[in-house]
Amino acid sequence: MSEGPVALRRRLWRRLPTWLAALALLVGLFAPLAANEVPLVARVDGKWSFPAFADLVGKPDGGPHDLAWKQWWARMPATSPDFVLMPPWPYGPDETDIQRSRQAPSVAHPFGCDDTGRDVLARLVHGMGTVVWLGLPAVVLAGLFGTLLGAWAGWRGGVADLVLARLIEIFVCFPSLLFLLFACTFFGESSVGFVVVLAALLWTSFARIVRGEMLSLRERDFVHVARGLGVSEWRIVTRHLLPQVKSQIGVTAAFCMASACVAESTLSFLGFGTGGTGSSWGTMLRQGADLAVVGAWHLWFFPAVALVAVVVCCHLFADRLRQRAAV
Amino acid sequence: MLRWLLVRLAWLVVTLLGITFVTFVVVDLAPGDRAEMTVVSSGSERAFLDQEAREAAILQLRVRHGMVDPETFAPYPVWQRYGRWLGNAVMLRFAGPGEDHAALWQRLAKALPVTAWLGGLALLIVFGCGIPLGAWLGLRAGSRVDRTVSTVLLVGMGIPEFLLASLLLLAFSVAWLQVLPVAGLRTPGSEQWNFAWQLVDFAKHLVLPVGVLAFAPMVMVSRFVRDSVARAATSPFVASMHALGVPPEVVRARLLRHGCAPVATLVGSLLPMLVGGSIVVESLFALDGVGHLAVRAALAQEQPMLMAILVVGSLVTLAALVVSDLLHRVVDARVRLPR
Numbered sequence: 001m002s003e004g005p006v007a008l009r010r011r012l013w014r015r016l017p018t019w020l021a022a023l024a025l026l027v028g029l030f031a032p033l034a035a036n037e038v039p040l041v042a043r044v045d046g047k048w049s050f051p052a053f054a055d056l057v058g059k060p061d062g063g064p065h066d067l068a069w070k071q072w073w074a075r076m077p078a079t080s081p082d083f084v085l086m087p088p089w090p091y092g093p094d095e096t097d098i099q100r101s102r103q104a105p106s107v108a109h110p111f112g113c114d115d116t117g118r119d120v121l122a123r124l125v126h127g128m129g130t131v132v133w134l135g136l137p138a139v140v141l142a143g144l145f146g147t148l149l150g151a152w153a154g155w156r157g158g159v160a161d162l163v164l165a166r167l168i169e170i171f172v173c174f175p176s177l178l179f180l181l182f183a184c185t186f187f188g189e190s191s192v193g194f195v196v197v198l199a200a201l202l203w204t205s206f207a208r209i210v211r212g213e214m215l216s217l218r219e220r221d222f223v224h225v226a227r228g229l230g231v232s233e234w235r236i237v238t239r240h241l242l243p244q245v246k247s248q249i250g251v252t253a254a255f256c257m258a259s260a261c262v263a264e265s266t267l268s269f270l271g272f273g274t275g276g277t278g279s280s281w282g283t284m285l286r287q288g289a290d291l292a293v294v295g296a297w298h299l300w301f302f303p304a305v306a307l308v309a310v311v312v313c314c315h316l317f318a319d320r321l322r323q324r325a326a327v
Numbered sequence: 328m329l330r331w332l333l334v335r336l337a338w339l340v341v342t343l344l345g346i347t348f349v350t351f352v353v354v355d356l357a358p359g360d361r362a363e364m365t366v367v368s369s370g371s372e373r374a375f376l377d378q379e380a381r382e383a384a385i386l387q388l389r390v391r392h393g394m395v396d397p398e399t400f401a402p403y404p405v406w407q408r409y410g411r412w413l414g415n416a417v418m419l420r421f422a423g424p425g426e427d428h429a430a431l432w433q434r435l436a437k438a439l440p441v442t443a444w445l446g447g448l449a450l451l452i453v454f455g456c457g458i459p460l461g462a463w464l465g466l467r468a469g470s471r472v473d474r475t476v477s478t479v480l481l482v483g484m485g486i487p488e489f490l491l492a493s494l495l496l497l498a499f500s501v502a503w504l505q506v507l508p509v510a511g512l513r514t515p516g517s518e519q520w521n522f523a524w525q526l527v528d529f530a531k532h533l534v535l536p537v538g539v540l541a542f543a544p545m546v547m548v549s550r551f552v553r554d555s556v557a558r559a560a561t562s563p564f565v566a567s568m569h570a571l572g573v574p575p576e577v578v579r580a581r582l583l584r585h586g587c588a589p590v591a592t593l594v595g596s597l598l599p600m601l602v603g604g605s606i607v608v609e610s611l612f613a614l615d616g617v618g619h620l621a622v623r624a625a626l627a628q629e630q631p632m633l634m635a636i637l638v639v640g641s642l643v644t645l646a647a648l649v650v651s652d653l654l655h656r657v658v659d660a661r662v663r664l665p666r
Binding site for chain 2 (some may be wrong): 169170172173175182183261262285289292304312318319
């Protein structure tokens with residue numbers, strides 16, 4: 001099983017999008033742990049605290065002794081037994097510093113800083129968090145609902161199938177962006193509303209795929225055999241049929257994740273809040289497009305690259321999944 | 328064929344009913360209705376400092392829009408209002424009760440040509456460039472050129488419309504090459520110019536919006552055609568034609584026809600893409616088309632306008648779906664045979 005360097009390189013290259021997508025997902029899920037101005041672990045006057053983890057579930061307390069964490073740490077004498085462990089990227093998305101306003105990329109801030117001196121990399125990481133925390137629940141919800149409905153209709157056939165086919169056609173004709181936009185205006189601050197509407201628009205792609213596969217699978221011999229052996233319908237569908245469409249569901253989920261990403265950033269670019277608190281790539285791009293004209297190119301360039309990279313990685317991942325399933 | 332078409336059209340009506348009903352209910356579910364929006368945005372906040380006066384004004388508007396019973400002020404149930412809307416909509420009267428239907432149609436009629444120009448030109452580019460590009464790549468499937476261009480197309484598919492628009496605006500209009508106009512459809516004061524210059528001006532204003540609108544669907548079409556042609560190239564009929572000594576040009580022509588036929592099925596999914604894209608493009612380039620109108624109607628929760636736009640939009644989309652099915656049956660004999 002020896003592998004030449006060329007083959008190895010090619011294999012790694014093919015796997016790159018998968019790894020990048022996984023990395024983006026992980027960073028997005030745990031954005032407050034990856035980039036934050038509060039420490040992961042701190043020991044103050046002999047007491048332990050975990051402010052960044054508190055940020056993951058809500059807002060953390062301010063720093064000790066009415067000082068920001070960094071100020072407190074800067075004043076600490078070297079001999080003190082107290083210590084802080086900062087996250088990998090020790091800047092918060094909302095940590096302003098007017099001295100580094102519109103600073104071009106440098107070693108300290110590789111992606112530069114925006115007009116109020118917020119670090120662009122930290123904002124990108126938290127923007128990924130917004131996308132993941134809005135997109136992932138929506139895709140999971142849509143996947144569950146669409147798969148179940150599609151499997152049921154495809155398995156049953158007849159009236160159920162007819163109704164589902166019409167329902168899918170209705171949703172295909174919907175101008176989904178207009179719908180999301182409208183939902184944004186009235187769900188305003190709540191991200192739950194956005195997630196539900198996004199799921200309501202995405203479930204048809206799952207239902208369509210699963211239904212189509214079910215229609216062809218249920219006529220196969222092994223299904224007749226299973227029936228003849230007295231296996232229950234539920235068990236046939238969940239144990240014998242659904243595992244066969246697993247990879248197609250995965251492909252659809254990856255595409256849906258990409259479109260959720262695009263939808264979120266498009267809406268926030270147009271100035272409609274998507275309910276996420278904190279930074280969003282669309283908002284960064286809108287501000288960046290205005291400021292890029294006056295020379296702060298990095299404010300537009302890096303969010304744009306990040307957005308395209310994530311979407312392309314999702315597409316490539318889906319492509320690879322499909323190729324592997326086809327072989 | 329005729330029977331198939333009739334059944335299809337009957338289902339079209341059912342689908343349209345479904346679409347309008349779902350939208351009606353969702354618009355209705357929104358907290359804060361049109362009456363409240365009007366009162367809040369009327370700017371005369373001072374007149375409504377008094378909570379009671381404010382409530383009265385809202386109620387008055389609700390009666391005028393036919394949302395509540397004028398006697399008891401109890402809100403009408405959704406299905407009843409939907410029924411009333413449907414009754415009016417069948418006669419193409421989309422404005423709410425007691426409102427000017429002609430005015431609404433006039434606003435729509437002013438916006439429609441803009442969107443039609445955008446969409447029509449974009450469709451032309453999508454098919455005019457997408458199919459040849461895809462076919463060209465499909466004939467070279469697996470070669471270095473194909474791999475390179477396919478990768479570029481894949482990355483292109485990942486560029487959202489708003490991002491492309493903002494990049495092109497930066498490049499051509501604002502920052503680097505200030506050659507193309509930023510917004511609108513004509514230069515102010517161009518009415519006095521002669522016709523040729525007006526045409527050039529109009530074209531210059533359309534380049535960026537149409538390009539942005541056409542980009543994503545074009546990439547989709549060319550990828551689709553490439554795969555389809557590449558698949559056709561490996562099918563047995565091509566091998567047998569080669570074996571029989573049919574000239575390569577003829578084989579290629581047959582191959583292309585076979586490979587490009589499935590594009591007919593794409594027409595149905597292209598139009599929703601263009602509709603969604605026109606919202607973004609019209610907002611960013613400040614064109615007064617239907618997309619822009621829809622955004623403003625959504626913000627003001629102007630239910631009649633939203634519904635009218637939705638009906639027009641879904642009619643076009645559904646018609647495209649039927650046409651694409653029809654085309655598919657015409658082009659591909661195998662679809663017809665099972666009947």
